[in-house]
Amino acid sequence: MSQATTGTSVAIAAPSLQIFEGHVTTTSNQIAKHFGKEHKIVMRAIRNLRNTVDADFYECNFAPIQIVTDLGVGRTRQDPAYRITRDGFVFLAMGFTGKEAAAWKVAYLTAFNRMEAELQKPAYDPDQIALAHRAALVATAEVYQSVFDAVMHAQDWQLNRYMLRFDVTAEEGAVARVKPVDRNAYVMPIDRFHCAIEDSLAVDVQTLTQLASTCTARLGRMAARNVVAAPQQGSLQLR
Template sequence: MADITPFNFGAHAVRVITHNSQPWFVASDVCQALGYSNTSKAIGDHLDADERYNEPLDRGGSLLVISESGLYALVLRSRKPEARKFAKWVTSEVLPSIRQTGSYGQPAFNPDQVALAHRAALVATAEIYQSVFDAVMQGQDWQHNRYMLSFNASAPEGPTVRAKAIERNACVLPITRFYAAVEDSITVDAQTLMQLVSTCTARLGHMAARNAAAAPVQGSLLR
């Protein structure tokens, strides 16, 4: 049987099993800590088959355990007030402790970085759900709208996610890729291309005129 390490979340003991060098959490412990009244239903409703398995016990029987991804799935779907605290506890205390003591694997990244990444991912997932929901509900042409999603991990108030509807014919891309898109990716008609050429030509003319007007002033300063 794999090693079992107990951790305490308040009054709840949460056991962690090392399996194939990865942490697996005892499902009943997690569900009790999160406030799920029916472990079997919670696991069956929210987790895929590869996110759980039965760990055999030395004395007979087995323990249903869930993976990290399964743990996060339960946390995200829980509406209990303990869910956010539980997620922070797991990412800031449990996982760093396991990695630092060498209970599984060797950390590829700084434990604090891993904890931050987990917290940001949990917050972002919930934010994405709410932002997309709000954008669709507010959309005037909601059956055909496209939406642009932005994520800012370094916002002062914490990770933020925004979703907004964009026009059907809108092209969203960096300016550095614009010329390549015009050349072979964007589907546009000849009239649109001619208008683009005309606009670019006019812009170059304005720039040249401004440069010509500024040249005498710069020359006089040199003299």
């Protein structure tokens, strides 16, 4: 554990914090040890905070836990304690005064800042990087092949559009699928489709009529399939 000398003559050790459920935390017994207080005094101060802060804030930042206390000669005991977040520490440490207490406050906040910054860094997963690299290579090869086929068929490939999709299956792993898209085709999320109709198709009555007819036919086929697939419960047969 590294140590830093503060403005006082006291050498302050960097607190050892823990990550619990995605949050950087410390414990009441560690705070008692570092600030030179009895653990029961710190516990009482934490309980007193229940009457001064919002209940939700208290429960989110002060979680009761059990710690193992070494009694010596191979004996241990389970004692109550609290797991404390950064915000909980700030409220609790407000009541600690003196130069040494100030130095420990700085040491704790520095440790909290450092660990929280580490948590915010994107996770580096070598397997995911390798998977993405292989999928990108496959996608590139698919586009190359599509462009080559267009050239061989004397097509104007420079204006071609492609839709790229990645699928992950247990059998094939990451599979890149590249599909040519018509140059005048709409590619959009379904929730924006109605806006496209209002903006562009509404002025073309013939196109709008054709679209409505196609949708009606499609809905009819879907309804027919649902009727066939539905269980015929409570049906009455006449002879």
